[in-house]
Amino acid sequence: MNRAEPTIQGRVREMMRTAIYGRGVKRVRMLQTHTSWVFLTGRYAYKVKKPVNFGFLDYTALSSRKFFCQEELRLNRRLSPDIYLEVLPIVGQAERLRLGGRGKVVDYALKMRELPQESIMTVRLQKAGVTFQHIDELARVIAEFHAHAERGREVARYGSSETIRLNWDENFAQTMEFRGRTIAYQAFDDIKARVESFIKDKRPVFAQRREAGFVRKCHGDLHSKNIFVGEKVQVFDCIEFNPRLSCSDVASEIAFMAMDLEYYGRKDLADYFVERYIENSGDSGLLRLLDFYKCYRAYVRGKVTSFNLIDPGMSAADKAGARASARRYFSLAWKYARKLGQKPKLIVVFGLPGTGKTYLAQKLAARLDAFHLMTDSIRKQLMGLPLWTRQFSGYDKGIYAPSVSSKVYREMMRRGREFLKAGQTVILDATFLREDSRARVAEMAGRLKAPVLFVQAHCPEKTVASRMRRRKREQTFSDADLAVYRRMKRRFAPPPASRNLVRVDTRLPVAQSLAKIERALLRL
Numbered sequence: 001m002n003r004a005e006p007t008i009q010g011r012v013r014e015m016m017r018t019a020i021y022g023r024g025v026k027r028v029r030m031l032q033t034h035t036s037w038v039f040l041t042g043r044y045a046y047k048v049k050k051p052v053n054f055g056f057l058d059y060t061a062l063s064s065r066k067f068f069c070q071e072e073l074r075l076n077r078r079l080s081p082d083i084y085l086e087v088l089p090i091v092g093q094a095e096r097l098r099l100g101g102r103g104k105v106v107d108y109a110l111k112m113r114e115l116p117q118e119s120i121m122t123v124r125l126q127k128a129g130v131t132f133q134h135i136d137e138l139a140r141v142i143a144e145f146h147a148h149a150e151r152g153r154e155v156a157r158y159g160s161s162e163t164i165r166l167n168w169d170e171n172f173a174q175t176m177e178f179r180g181r182t183i184a185y186q187a188f189d190d191i192k193a194r195v196e197s198f199i200k201d202k203r204p205v206f207a208q209r210r211e212a213g214f215v216r217k218c219h220g221d222l223h224s225k226n227i228f229v230g231e232k233v234q235v236f237d238c239i240e241f242n243p244r245l246s247c248s249d250v251a252s253e254i255a256f257m258a259m260d261l262e263y264y265g266r267k268d269l270a271d272y273f274v275e276r277y278i279e280n281s282g283d284s285g286l287l288r289l290l291d292f293y294k295c296y297r298a299y300v301r302g303k304v305t306s307f308n309l310i311d312p313g314m315s316a317a318d319k320a321g322a323r324a325s326a327r328r329y330f331s332l333a334w335k336y337a338r339k340l341g342q343k344p345k346l347i348v349v350f351g352l353p354g355t356g357k358t359y360l361a362q363k364l365a366a367r368l369d370a371f372h373l374m375t376d377s378i379r380k381q382l383m384g385l386p387l388w389t390r391q392f393s394g395y396d397k398g399i400y401a402p403s404v405s406s407k408v409y410r411e412m413m414r415r416g417r418e419f420l421k422a423g424q425t426v427i428l429d430a431t432f433l434r435e436d437s438r439a440r441v442a443e444m445a446g447r448l449k450a451p452v453l454f455v456q457a458h459c460p461e462k463t464v465a466s467r468m469r470r471r472k473r474e475q476t477f478s479d480a481d482l483a484v485y486r487r488m489k490r491r492f493a494p495p496p497a498s499r500n501l502v503r504v505d506t507r508l509p510v511a512q513s514l515a516k517i518e519r520a521l522l523r524l
Contacts, residue, residue: 008051011090011107014097015039015048021099034307035059045114046099047072048090048107054307056170057241062107069108071240079145079219079235085111115234121224125264130229132387135273137233138257142222143280145235146250150217158247159215161206165199167244171299178306182326187334191299194337198292201341205288209249214283218253220246223260223301251286255293263298263332267366272377275415279381287422295336302329339369344425345521346416346445346452350432352488353480354464354471356506357457361429363510364455364517371419374429376477378415379408387477395487400479409437413444420448435493451524454501455517456494461485463507500524 018025021041029040032050035057039046049059049068059065069087076084088111091103099109117123124130157163172192179188199206209215219226220239228234239246254277261270278284308314308322347370349361358374365372380387383399396402412428419426432438438454445452468482480488495501502520504513 034311040114043114045112046109048109066108068241069110072110075238075240076236083113083236115228119228119230121227121229124229125224132272134229134233135269136276139273139276140280143277151213155217155247156210156215158244159210159249161199161203168195171303175303182306182323183330191334191337194340198340214249216250217247222253222257251289252293254286255290256297259294259297268362271372284418287424291336291339295333298329298333302326344420344423344450346450347427348441349427349429349455351457353485354467355457355459358429360457361427365427367514368425370425370427372427373412373415375408375412378412395484420450433492453520456503457506459506
């Protein structure tokens with residue numbers, strides 16, 4: 001290297017100087033990943049690619065970094081044209097670098113409008129600042145993006161089972177050195193065996209999806225760290241460096257976002273995202289591959305996070321955090337792998353308002369990795385209302401009129417049927433007041449040859465009254481009050497005892513109730 005040419009360390013040090021960015025910049029902060037440095041100046045952010053080669057990505061040549069900066073600008077303008085501004089050369093010698101202008105080019109920086117870091121969805125997830133309305137908007141934005149995304153023969157070839165197998169072979173090869181460090185040997189072997197078997201068995205499904213046009217040039221890296229949540233939801237930082245990773249079945253993209261929400265403990269948001277994307281796109285077929293692609297996305301996150309352990313620029317503290325995060329991702333991938341090929345079940349959690357059935361269903365969904373479908377949510381979706389909007393105008397009136405309720409139950413049954421047919425375990429959460437409504441659910445499960453378990457949530461009226469008082473101070477999907485509870489109680493037809501019925505007193509610790517339900521499921 002010419003002594004006048006800055007070293008990588010010198011280049012980073014120069015980029016931390018405020019003077020390089022012009023007037024008004026008083027402070028520079030740096031963020032880094034295994035592939036890039038991002039310099040934050042308050043108004044603008046400047047992204048510089050690291051000269052690294054990970055096989056699936058090669059930024060070692062200056063020409064490559066220039067090309068991929070330009071590609072990143074072009075592709076990200078599809079979703080966030082107001083964030084991505086221009087590519088600037090970094091010019092100069094030794095310790096005298098500047099952005100733009102004439103001179104010897106030593107690197108390139110992608111200039112972006114800086115958005116507040118506290119608005120990144122990951123940060124907001126950790127502070128319970130992501131709402132169902134945000135997820136609704138995200139699902140709509142992504143469904144519209146996919147509808148117009150590039151497709152065709154050249155794109156479709158990346159969705160073949162051969163390419164999918166190649167992607168996995170690369171994953172396994174690149175994580176061999178991390179066995180025993182971030183992924184257990186047993187997990188590695190089990191995931192590999194299950195994934196390879198699934199790819200072989202589902203060749204016709206992959207082919208059908210490809211021929212139907214569901215393989216498109218996607219974002220490629222759709223997770224919460226690449227989403228801003230402010231006045232509107234904005235998606236940024238798509239994959240520009242490898243079409244094999246950005247061209248995929250849209251199911252893979254949806255699985256990535258759902259997996260990420262589950263990683264941060266928000267399975268309720270993950271289920272809602274999938275549900276709303278399907279309603280916006282009409283693509284219920286993605287459910288057949290959802291767990292497979294969740295496994296793939298969790299594994300890739302475990303892999304790329306593990307790469308930080310061999311990055312000499314990472315501090316010991318950062319490496320320790322990366323190790324813990326990678327282990328969590330690989331653990332999640334193993335959980336999804338174990339679901340591949342499992343027989344789906346139908347669980348009906350029912351009971352009167354205020355008895356705690358929705359809370360129980362949410363906890364059960366997380367425990368079993370099942371989809372949670374509830375009438376309180378579907379009702380407002382069908383009426384075009386925000387989930388948290390209270391729209392109660394009286395018992396059997398307005399959006400709770402019998403004709404509307406019948407439509408809501410039919411829609412819940414339709415969605416439940418689609419999920420079960422795709423191999424997904426489903427939890428239906430509704431009052432199911434009458435025996436005939438429960439019989440229709442059992443009949444549906446029978447036609448699909450899915451085991452069904454009914455879980456009745458109950459508790460004394462004084463407990464319901466206490467919960468209803470708290471409900472007025474909290475956000476909830478339900479509009480029911482104590483008067484509604486009492487009217488519905490008079491109409492409720494308790495089911496007779498049977499082997500596929502479990503009654504749960506929701507005053508008991510939820511862990512005890514979940515264990516009781518799991519024991520009953522094993523007997524089916």
